[in-house]
Amino acid sequence: MQQENLQPFYQLTPDTVIDAVESMGYLSDGRILALNSYENRVYQVGIEESEPLIAKFYRPLRWSDEQILEEHQFCFELVEQELPVVAPLTNSAGESLFHFKDYRFSLFKRRGGRAPELDDPDHLYQLGQTLGRIHLVGAVRPFVHRPALDIQTYGRDSVALISEGFIPSSLREAYTSLCADLLDGIEACFAAAGEVKLIRAHGDCHGGNILWRDDTPNFVDFDDARMAPAIQDLWMLLTGDDRVQQQLQLAEVIAGYSEFADFDPRELHLVEALRTLRMMHYSAWLARRWEDPAFPHNFTWFNTERYWGEHILQLREQLGALQQPPLKLL
Known part of the structure; x- marks a missing residue:
């Protein structure tokens, strides 16, 4: 992997995260929380008068756009069958993979819960x-x-x-x-x-x-x-x-x-x-x-x-x- 391609990913700032989310028509209340993810960068972003969103920024050079969209399509198919899967949000054009400056990202509804009890x-x-x-x-x-x-x-x-x-x-x-x-x-x-x-x-x-x-x-x-x-x-x-x-x-x-x-x-x-x-x-x-x-x-x-x-x-x-x-x- 070439360092120059990954450097912006390493330096992803809260302001850039909020700007990316707002580029999709949302108004952030300025609250942002980094979630436990290392392969990608994932944040909970507060939205004015609404539930927070989860913003996932994809690591460069790992998946192609086509590979990411295949994952999204699989999730959409599962949701269509009323399965409890958290699929990405889409815009008015039906798109789920977005671009902002040097970044590719997707947005998700926040879904809370606890871990399953695997001894139950x-x-x-x-x-x-x-x-x-x-x-x-x-x-x-x-x-x-x-x-x-x-x-x-x-x-x-x-x-x-x-x-x-x-x-x-x-x-x-x-x-x-x-x-x-x-x-x-x-x-x-x-x-x-x-x-x-x-x-x-x-x-x-x-x-x-x-x-x-x-x-x-x-x-x-x-x-x-x-x-x-x-x-x-x-x-x-x-x-x-x-x-x-x-x-x-x-x-x-x-x-x-x-x-x-x-x-x-x-x-x-x-x-x-x-x-x-x-x-x-x-x-x-x-x-x-x-x-x-x-x-x-x-x-x-x-x-x-x-x-x-x-x-x-x-x-x-x-x-x-x-x-x-x-x-x-x-």
């Missing part, structure tokens, strides 16, 4: 129901411009980046050898699953992207939406290290999911493979963003010898998890 069987069942309905829509057509979740981009590319420029030399051999074994294990899991169907999926379906409100799970932030197996949106609902507990959680999720969509049990072979890929990708994501001043400021623990030592230990645990039998449908 009723919450898990309802989350399964809602994801079943989301995946029915996601299976109607593929993304054309957005990528698929695959071993190359999440796994091999991540390992190459870390090995070449971030892992301390004292740990490099242990890291590269371990990751070679992990990638072999991941490939074996994908081979065991066979040719599973890829659908348009949320892609980052953790508890922080689900707001429980009025006894309903509201799904937000489809920024990582991509083609993926259905299990990608389900496995992150399973918590804890106890397989018996995860088995019971899975049973609730799939029971709700199956009311609206068919679940292919072969995808259970992918749970630990996808978890491992997410761990690899997360470290590489931090590395790729390290020139953004927000990252060294907020992730002070990253890229230290201690961090990489702990990361290797976590990956070793994952190697054992990859060799375990997959969870089963009860």
Whole structure:
């Protein structure tokens, strides 16, 4: 990434945020609150005599306009089916991606709520129901411009980046050898699953992207939406290290999911493979963003010898998890 292209993004000021929102015909009351987002810049902006809006400014060079608009279109399709999804607002011309100076941004209604209780069987069942309905829509057509979740981009590319420029030399051999074994294990899991169907999926379906409100799970932030197996949106609902507990959680999720969509049990072979890929990708994501001043400021623990030592230990645990039998449908 070229620094000159990203510098305005790093220096996004409150005045620019307010000016961008007001360029869309809103009148701000001057109140602005930066929200917890690092990949993009997200703000709550107060509006005169109305509810605040959420303004999301997209990181340059990450997604093309076509890829962003595909995400928006997916959200619109979900809302049309009366699903509890926070979709971007549109102007009178039906546009949802706006430009102001050097920035691309979208606006959203503010949606409050609390995190789901992933140890509550009723919450898990309802989350399964809602994801079943989301995946029915996601299976109607593929993304054309957005990528698929695959071993190359999440796994091999991540390992190459870390090995070449971030892992301390004292740990490099242990890291590269371990990751070679992990990638072999991941490939074996994908081979065991066979040719599973890829659908348009949320892609980052953790508890922080689900707001429980009025006894309903509201799904937000489809920024990582991509083609993926259905299990990608389900496995992150399973918590804890106890397989018996995860088995019971899975049973609730799939029971709700199956009311609206068919679940292919072969995808259970992918749970630990996808978890491992997410761990690899997360470290590489931090590395790729390290020139953004927000990252060294907020992730002070990253890229230290201690961090990489702990990361290797976590990956070793994952190697054992990859060799375990997959969870089963009860």
